Each structure stands twice: as C-alpha cells, then as structure tokens.
C-alpha cells in the first residue's frame with residue numbers, strides 16, 4: 001500500500017497566499033477591462049450616470065484588490081526566503097514592481113478624476129474616463145503578463 005503523505009501546513013499557507021494573489025489579480029484585471037469596455041460600447045454622453053456608477057463600484061474593488069495584491073505579493077516573496085533568486089527572475093521582478101508603482105500612481109489620478117466627475121453637476125467626461133480606464137486595463141494586463149513570466153517563464 002502506498003503511504004498517504006499530507007502537505008505541510010507551510011505548503012498549504014503558501015498555496016493559500018498564492019491563490020489570494022491570483023484571485024485579487026483576476027478581480028483587478030477583469031473589472032478594469034469590463035469597465036473600459038462599458039465605456040467603449042456606449043459612446044453617448046447621455047447615460048454618464050450609469051457609467052459613473054459602474055466605475056465607482058470598480059474603484060472599490062480595484063483598491064481592495066490592490067491592497068490584497070501588495071500584501072500577498074510580499075507573502076509570495078517570503079516563500080523564497082532566505083534569498084531571492086537572481087538573474088532574469090530578479091530583473092522581471094524589478095520590472096513588475098516598477099510597473100506596479102506606475103499603475104498605482106496613475107490610479108490615484110484616475111480615482112480623483114472619477115470623484116470630480118461624480119461630484120460635478122456638469123456633463124460626465126466619458127471620453128476622458130474611457131481613456132483613463134483603458135490605460136489602467138492595459139497596465140494591468142502588462143502586469144499580468146510580467147507576473148506569468150516571473151512565475152512560469
């Protein structure tokens with residue numbers, strides 16, 4: 001009979017952190033692409049309120065997902081302790097972290113733009129929002145690509 005071997009608690013925790021990281025990435029990327037598509041599909045400026053409502057919901061999801069990604073990302077790094085791999089892996093990680101900073105700074109600008117559009121009584125700047133969510137989606141897809149190269153490249 002083959003002896004039953006259970007995974008260690010550390011392996012289960014590492015897998016759980018990785019799972020949460022991927023789940024948060026899915027929410028951030030999927031929501032960003034969906035919001036951008038919604039802004040693209042409806043070219044009319046008349047239904048700005050609906051669009052702002054959707055974008056507002058995404059902002060909550062986005063910032064929660066980003067907080068989770070940063071925390072679980074540090075957890076992922078911890079699984080390499082005591083030393084991180086070097087070479088191409090390290091270069092890809094540095095690129096990924098630099099892009100994370102760019103996406104975060106850009107997202108502060110995007111969120112402020114949405115808050116201003118939400119508070120204003122004037123016309124919703126649909127074209128500007130479309131561009132902002134398009135750039136966010138593009139940045140997140142680039143991050144996802146770098147992340148997969150990092151993990152499996």
Ligand code: HEM
Pocket residue numbers: 018021022025028029069070072073074076077097100140143144147148150151152
């Ligand atoms: C401070 C921010 C982040 C840190 C420190 C971080 C760190 C890491 C590390 C160390 C890995 C494992 C790499 C390996 O196994 O060789 C990883 C995997 C991954 N990361 Fe991140 N990450 C961060 C943000 C993000 C963001 C913003 C996204 C997506 C938008 C993302 C998506 C992923 C994905 C999809 C994987 C691959 C999981 C797999 O296929 O097993 N990460 N991350």
